Amino acid sequence: xxxxxxxxxxxxxxxxxxxxxxxxxxxxxxxxxxxxxxxxxxxxxxxxxxxxxxxxxxxxxxxxxxxxxxxxxxxxxxxxxxxxxxxxxxxxxxxxxxxxxxxxxxxxxxxxxxxxxxxxxxxxxxxxxxxxxxxxxxxxxxxxxxxxxxxxxxxxxxxxxxxxxxxxxxxxxxxxxxxxxxxxxxxxxxx
Amino acid sequence: xxxxxxxxxxxxxxxxxxxxxxxxxxxxxxxxxxxxxxxxxxxxxxxxxxxxxxxxxxxxxxxxxxxxxxxxxxxxxxxxxxxxxxxxxxxxxxxxxxxxxxxxxxxxxxxxxxxxxxxxxxxxxxxxxxxxxxxxxxxxxxxxxxxxxxxxxxxxxxxxxxxxxxxxxxxxxxxxxxxxxxxxxxxxxxxxxxxxxxxxxxxxxxxxx
Numbered sequence: 001x002x003x004x005x006x007x008x009x010x011x012x013x014x015x016x017x018x019x020x021x022x023x024x025x026x027x028x029x030x031x032x033x034x035x036x037x038x039x040x041x042x043x044x045x046x047x048x049x050x051x052x053x054x055x056x057x058x059x060x061x062x063x064x065x066x067x068x069x070x071x072x073x074x075x076x077x078x079x080x081x082x083x084x085x086x087x088x089x090x091x092x093x094x095x096x097x098x099x100x101x102x103x104x105x106x107x108x109x110x111x112x113x114x115x116x117x118x119x120x121x122x123x124x125x126x127x128x129x130x131x132x133x134x135x136x137x138x139x140x141x142x143x144x145x146x147x148x149x150x151x152x153x154x155x156x157x158x159x160x161x162x163x164x165x166x167x168x169x170x171x172x173x174x175x176x177x178x179x180x181x182x183x184x185x186x187x188x189x190x191x
Numbered sequence: 192x193x194x195x196x197x198x199x200x201x202x203x204x205x206x207x208x209x210x211x212x213x214x215x216x217x218x219x220x221x222x223x224x225x226x227x228x229x230x231x232x233x234x235x236x237x238x239x240x241x242x243x244x245x246x247x248x249x250x251x252x253x254x255x256x257x258x259x260x261x262x263x264x265x266x267x268x269x270x271x272x273x274x275x276x277x278x279x280x281x282x283x284x285x286x287x288x289x290x291x292x293x294x295x296x297x298x299x300x301x302x303x304x305x306x307x308x309x310x311x312x313x314x315x316x317x318x319x320x321x322x323x324x325x326x327x328x329x330x331x332x333x334x335x336x337x338x339x340x341x342x343x344x345x346x347x348x349x350x351x352x353x354x355x356x357x358x359x360x361x362x363x364x365x366x367x368x369x370x371x372x373x374x375x376x377x378x379x380x381x382x383x384x385x386x387x388x389x390x391x392x393x394x395x396x397x398x399x400x
Binding site: 010052056063 | 228232237244250254262265338360385386392393
């Protein structure tokens with residue numbers, strides 16, 4: 001198989017990495033066995049690889065301490081990845097509520113559609129006979145002058161009697177006003 | 192000359208690490224078990240620091256960036272679409288943060304204030320960084336230091352994808368699939384970036400090989 005110089009170099013690069021498929025590998029090995037310049041190229045790439053891998057050694061690091069430091073830092077921002085899991089019964093209730101809402105909306109839409117379509121489909125008689133329309137401005141009436149201004153309860157209001165109102169509006173037996181820390185419900189079973 | 196032993200690459204399919212898979216650890220963390228993340232840190236901290244270190248050339252900076260990368264991964268873990276791809280995703284965060292850090296450092300070094308300090312710190316971090324000071328006899332130390340400087344300069348001349356492909360695949364020996372996830376490209380593209388990077392490095396370092 002004839003290869004260009006670039007193809008040969010690419011194949012040698014992958015040969016060093018061991019990323020050639022078996023067919024490509026046997027092909028490149030045949031070339032290397034018969035071509036001195038290909039072998040020289042392989043040597044160059046191997047020397048380069050050795051330099052690249054050894055010229056930058058990693059200094060000693062106390063890995064346990066480093067990992068502990070990261071663990072401490074992640075503990076501080078634990079809240080940001082907190083995931084709330086709903087209990088099984090809340091999922092069922094949520095689903096039921098969603099279905100109920102969906103049905104309600106659908107029913108309402110349907111109801112509205114039918115009332116609109118009643119109007120749209122109803123026949124309307126149009127009288128096409130031309131008629132004369134007389135438009136006249138209303139006669140201006142002079143407003144009576146205001147002589148007396150009364151501020152306060154008009155006379156006779158006191159006699160008004162709202163019987164039965166007290167039976168509609170009744171005072172609650174107790175009022176609970178929540179404020180501050182104590183007002184928060186901390187019972188975890190509720191969530 | 193006989194071509195030496197046919198290379199085989201265990202990284203091609205991704206190394207199967209011991210213990211629970213990355214995916215199950217990610218799921219545990221998302222379910223509220225933070226200990227799962229500690230295990231991920233233990234699993235990837237060396238790789239993450241090494242990648243950052245080789246991009247920045249300074250241990251302190253690399254550790255700082257790696258810590259930030261882990262925190263970012265932790266807080267945005269629920270955005271990870273494939274939990275099994277955690278490793279590649281984390282390396283993407285590490286390399287992005289490292290490159291951003293390096294850019295901001297370059298900008299800082301260009302400020303007149305640095306000149307007032309004689310640029311000593313910037314020279315240390317950019318020119319003769321720590322990784323060239325690693326042990327050995329003085330002669331070997333000098334050689335490796337020179338080689339380290341040359342390699343770093345050559346790596347810096349590569350386009351970003353090629354540099355990262357060389358760093359993650361050739362130096363860090365990460366599986367190709369994970370490198371592809373980190374670089375957001377295909378496995379075939381990783382092979383191509385590695386090759387192109389090698390070709391340029393060979394040209395840039397030909398006097399030293």
